[in-house]
Amino acid sequence: MLNVAKGTRVYVAGCGGMLGQAVYDELAARGAVIRATDIVLPDPWLALADVTDFALMRRELTGFAPELVLNLAAMTDLEECEREPERAWRTNGEAAENLGRIAASLDVPYVLISTAGMFDGLKDVYDDDEPPAPISVYAKSKVHAESAVAATVPMHYILRAGWMMGGGPRKDKKFINKLFRQIQAGARVLHVVEDKLGTPTYTVDFARGLFHVAESGQFGLYNQVCEGQANRRLVAERFLEYLGLAGQIELKVVPSDYFSGEFFAPRPASEQLVNRKLNERGLNRMRHWDVCLAEYSRQFAAELGKPR
Numbered sequence: 001m002l003n004v005a006k007g008t009r010v011y012v013a014g015c016g017g018m019l020g021q022a023v024y025d026e027l028a029a030r031g032a033v034i035r036a037t038d039i040v041l042p043d044p045w046l047a048l049a050d051v052t053d054f055a056l057m058r059r060e061l062t063g064f065a066p067e068l069v070l071n072l073a074a075m076t077d078l079e080e081c082e083r084e085p086e087r088a089w090r091t092n093g094e095a096a097e098n099l100g101r102i103a104a105s106l107d108v109p110y111v112l113i114s115t116a117g118m119f120d121g122l123k124d125v126y127d128d129d130e131p132p133a134p135i136s137v138y139a140k141s142k143v144h145a146e147s148a149v150a151a152t153v154p155m156h157y158i159l160r161a162g163w164m165m166g167g168g169p170r171k172d173k174k175f176i177n178k179l180f181r182q183i184q185a186g187a188r189v190l191h192v193v194e195d196k197l198g199t200p201t202y203t204v205d206f207a208r209g210l211f212h213v214a215e216s217g218q219f220g221l222y223n224q225v226c227e228g229q230a231n232r233r234l235v236a237e238r239f240l241e242y243l244g245l246a247g248q249i250e251l252k253v254v255p256s257d258y259f260s261g262e263f264f265a266p267r268p269a270s271e272q273l274v275n276r277k278l279n280e281r282g283l284n285r286m287r288h289w290d291v292c293l294a295e296y297s298r299q300f301a302a303e304l305g306k307p308r
């Protein structure tokens, strides 16, 4: 059985983003030998490698001789995916499949990160075995990745995350940092939707859980989200509270139509997941999202105190 510890060789594609930071930190804490690559290089421990270049990735992986391959690389801006569907398809779909094939040819396990956002949202909560019904280019590309990897890579783990929170003010590209940037710019009112339901997922917990699953030898597809469920308004409310700004900044609830210009990609009304399989197999290491948000918010509170 794989034990990710001192000296274990781990290749991480797409490690320059939100989740990449937490994965790198976890691997570094374990003393693993890491090759972390991306197309953006915000840190010196990253090297350049584009996952859509099959020949390059084959050289990368063969040369490094990993014991485990993680693929975090994706286009995660849903609007960009709608605008550039071919690039989204190549990056999120085809490249995920190709990396899996290379890992399989090297006879090592492959971890692919997938998303809660691949359902039509007509149900309230989705467990691991619900058939996907993607409604956006992003979601369709991720469904392709899931099914191709499941069909062609024997030693695969596919882990589905929900609304990701992580990476801090420097790397977080999603809801928390989008709110924070408005706060930093002096907003006294934040407009937030209540008609989108999801399961926040803290990258720190996700990374720890990922290695726990990858060490289990129980290959397959898993939902891996924080405990509890939420809507965007609730997350914003708790975030303001943890920043000590409740009462100072107004939260105005608006329908999703309010954002139809900025966030024009279709998003399901619900992308709430439950970790049924992780629970059944005793592999669930995820805390409640609110506990995680309290912890995560400290990075933003510290930033508020700094001179700009």
Ligand SMILES: NC(=O)C1=CN([C@@H]2O[C@H](COP(=O)(O)OP(=O)(O)OC[C@H]3O[C@@H](n4cnc5c(N)ncnc54)[C@H](OP(=O)(O)O)[C@@H]3O)[C@@H](O)[C@H]2O)C=CC1
Binding pocket: 013, 014, 015, 016, 017, 018, 019, 020, 037, 038, 039, 040, 049, 050, 051, 052, 071, 072, 073, 074, 075, 076, 091, 113, 114, 115, 116, 160, 161, 162, 163, 164, 165, 171, 173, 174
């Ligand atoms: N963020 C979220 O809310 C969620 C994310 N996920 C999944 O989690 C995984 C990790 O994403 P996350 O860290 O959150 O998002 P990020 O966008 O922060 O990280 C993804 C990284 O992949 C990079 N990337 C894009 N294209 C390529 C390429 N061709 N070759 C190599 N790297 C590339 C991105 O660079 P660049 O910034 O230039 O695009 C980025 O640095 C992804 O598979 C994503 O689909 C699942 C659910 C929710």
Ligand SMILES: Cc1cn([C@H]2C[C@H](O)[C@@H](COP(=O)(O)OP(=O)(O)O[C@H]3O[C@@H](C)C(=O)[C@@H](O)[C@H]3O)O2)c(=O)[nH]c1=O
Binding pocket: 076, 077, 078, 114, 115, 116, 117, 161, 162, 163, 164, 173, 174, 175, 176, 178, 179, 190, 191, 192, 193, 196, 232, 256, 259, 263, 267, 271
């Ligand atoms: C900035 C802002 C957004 N919103 C809402 C509108 C919209 O529904 C949503 C957009 O925020 P985000 O960009 O964080 O969310 P989004 O792009 O929907 O996040 C998705 O990312 C990809 C990668 C996934 O895999 C999905 O599962 C999902 O997590 O938040 C507000 O309500 N108020 C605001 O001030």
